[in-house]
């Protein structure tokens with residue numbers, strides 16, 4: 567992760583569920599079979615209880631990977647800070663981990 571992402575992570579509000587300050591920006595590339603264009607998904611996830619923000623995804627050219635990642639990271643950081651938490655079935659917040 568680049569320094570801008572680390573800066574975004576360090577400014578995140580505490581987790582709305584457990585109050586932990588250890589949240590990180592997760593970048594996933596779920597469809598990596600096309601080398602020319604990739605779809606990435608970005609969200610903020612609490613390292614302690616696994617709660618996560620709403621997800622932002624975008625198709626990008628790998629050449630502009632870093633620029634787009636930073637843009638999406640800023641967007642999901644805003645969602646996290648506004649408490650826009652991903653809702654799964656039954657409108658329950660998604661919490662993972664906690665093992």
Ligand SMILES: [Zn+2]
Nearest residue numbers: 581584612615
């Ligand atoms: Zn948490």
